[in-house]
Amino acid sequence: MNYALHEVLEVHEMAAFKTTCLTKSKTMKALVSDQKLKDIMQQDIDVSTRQLQEFTSILSNARH
Amino acid sequence: MNPIIQNITGMNALSDQVVAMDLLISAKSGVRNYAMAVTESGTPEVKEILTRHLVEALDMHEQISSYMVEKGWYHAWDTNEQINLDLNNINTALNLPSL
Amino acid sequence: MDNQKLAAHESLDLHEVINFKTLCVAKSKLMQGLVFDNDLRALMQKDVDQSIKALGELQKIYERAPFEAPVPESRPTPIVN
């Protein structure tokens, strides 16, 4: 394991948080009518998706 | 909110305003959570990723808050106006029939 | 039950709190040499006494950390430069 324990725990927390955010944005986007709000939410989905992929690589490196 | 889904789900109270507010609160918690995480990390690679995410979370927070200001759902500079809006929203939530 | 090992995240939080409390004791003790007001000084000493007690309790729990190790008399590798 090449990361410090406290970092891994912190990344784990962030991953859990971001996962719920992404789920919420994805499902709630269907419920809104305003186009601009839809755009912002789509952007949030894109950014969160990329961030979660980065977390995946850190977390799988940290696994031992 | 989309009227068809509104009728299917019976969630006609879940307006764009509520969704936007939820997004704002999430963005806010995101920034705070990232600030905690950044100050706990020491490995440069992890720190760099978390710092970048923090900046992105800040951008998202900025976008959603200015959107809400524009829509008149968020009165950052007018406390009275904000309080009136809050009270209105509280009432809407309180009077919501639970399914 | 009392000797059960702690979880990783609790142990790290304990590390934070112990260092924070240690600094509180050191600051409240040494700042007493700087303050003028005797009441303030007395309050700082009260904080020192309370914090010492708290720190002792924390140290006891900290012994159950998974990465616990025998503590030497003084620092094993003194700072030379």
Add this chain to the structure above:
Amino acid sequence: MNNDHLDPINSLNVPELADTTFAMDFLLRAKEGVRNIAVALTESASPDVRALLRNQLLQGIAMHQEITELMVSKKWFHPYELSEQYQLDQLSAKNTIMIGNMNLFPADMNRKGIFDRTPDEHK
């Protein structure tokens, strides 16, 4: 170490003890600072305030990184070897408790009366 604060035996290893303590204080302050600015940022709406805070936030993170690296290189902080860190935590707690129990300032420290005039005015 004993409880006599004038005993020279107690000055053994004092520089490293002081440096580790102050560095740890510095690190915690940097950490607290970053978190405070982040919270402040989520509460501010004016573009100029946000720009200022954002700069300071990044600066604070960089400072936090520098302190962390310094402390790791000086072996004052062991994020990767937790047993080492454990020993350090317990030792500094023990030493500080000893200092806390000393009677460091036995005399009355109230020097208030001597600040109401310059030396020339003393009659």
